[in-house]
Amino acid sequence: MTNLDRRELRKSLRAKRNALSAAQQQQAAALVSQQIQAILPAQDFCVATYLANDGEIDLAPTITACQQRGSVTLPVLHPFTGKHLLFQHYTGHTHMTFNRFGISEPAPDSTAIRLLSQHDLLLMPLVGFDAAGNRLGMGGGFYDRTLANVHHLAKRPVLVGVAHDCQQVEQLPVEAWDIPLDLIVTPTQIIRIS
Ligand SMILES: Nc1ncnc2c1ncn2[C@@H]1O[C@H](COP(=O)(O)OP(=O)(O)O)[C@@H](O)[C@H]1O
Ligand SMILES: [Mg+2]
Structure with missing residues (x-):
C-alpha cells in the first residue's frame, strides 16, 4: 500500500469516529473504562493514558477510576526532539499547558517523568487497527x-490500543517501523494478540 492509501484510510476512519454521537461517545467511554479496569492489576499500577481528541475514545472515566488505585501518566511531546513522547505523572493537581498541536498536556516537570519500563500498561489512541494488532495512528x-526499542527492555508495558469498533479494518498496511499492539480494547471487545 502506498502513502496515499494510508492517508485515504486515515481520512475515512477519522470521519467515522467523528460521526459518532455524543451519547455513543459517552457510552463508549464508560464501557472501555470497565474493560480496562478488568485488565489492570488491583492496585499500585502505573498506566499511560491520553486526553481524547478528534473523536477518540474519551478516557476521562478510565483516568478517574485508575487514579483511585494506581498512578496515571499522560504523554508529553519531547522538549528536545519534538518527535518522541515522554510520560508524566498526572493527578488532579497537575499544571497543564497546550502543546504545538493545541492538545492539552502536563507542563514540563522532570520530577513527574515516568520511564516506559515503569509502566504496566500503555493505552494508545489510534485511527485504525486490525485483528493482528497492527496500529494506524494519526500519521506522526x-x-x-x-516505542522503537521497547522490546529490548527487561520489563516493558503491555501495549494497548483503545478504539471504537468502527476503527477496525480487515488488514492494515504495515511499515517496518510500525510497533504492533499486544491488546486492543473496544467498547465490545478485548482482542489479545498472540
Ligand atoms: N522509529 C522511527 N524512527 C524514525 N522515524 C520513524 C520511526 N517510526 C516512525 N517514523 C516516521 O514517522 C512517520 C509516520 O509514521 P506512521 O507509522 O505512518 O504514522 P502513525 O504510526 O502515526 O500512523 C513515518 O514517515 C516514519 O518515517
Ligand atoms: Mg505507525
Missing part, C-alpha cells in the same frame, strides 16, 4: 518512535 509516528 510518535508512538512508533517512542
Whole structure:
C-alpha cells in the first residue's frame, strides 16, 4: 500500500469516529473504562493514558477510576526532539499547558517523568487497527518512535490500543517501523494478540 492509501484510510476512519454521537461517545467511554479496569492489576499500577481528541475514545472515566488505585501518566511531546513522547505523572493537581498541536498536556516537570519500563500498561489512541494488532495512528509516528526499542527492555508495558469498533479494518498496511499492539480494547471487545 502506498502513502496515499494510508492517508485515504486515515481520512475515512477519522470521519467515522467523528460521526459518532455524543451519547455513543459517552457510552463508549464508560464501557472501555470497565474493560480496562478488568485488565489492570488491583492496585499500585502505573498506566499511560491520553486526553481524547478528534473523536477518540474519551478516557476521562478510565483516568478517574485508575487514579483511585494506581498512578496515571499522560504523554508529553519531547522538549528536545519534538518527535518522541515522554510520560508524566498526572493527578488532579497537575499544571497543564497546550502543546504545538493545541492538545492539552502536563507542563514540563522532570520530577513527574515516568520511564516506559515503569509502566504496566500503555493505552494508545489510534485511527485504525486490525485483528493482528497492527496500529494506524494519526500519521506522526510518535508512538512508533517512542516505542522503537521497547522490546529490548527487561520489563516493558503491555501495549494497548483503545478504539471504537468502527476503527477496525480487515488488514492494515504495515511499515517496518510500525510497533504492533499486544491488546486492543473496544467498547465490545478485548482482542489479545498472540
Ligand atoms: N522509529 C522511527 N524512527 C524514525 N522515524 C520513524 C520511526 N517510526 C516512525 N517514523 C516516521 O514517522 C512517520 C509516520 O509514521 P506512521 O507509522 O505512518 O504514522 P502513525 O504510526 O502515526 O500512523 C513515518 O514517515 C516514519 O518515517
Ligand atoms: Mg505507525
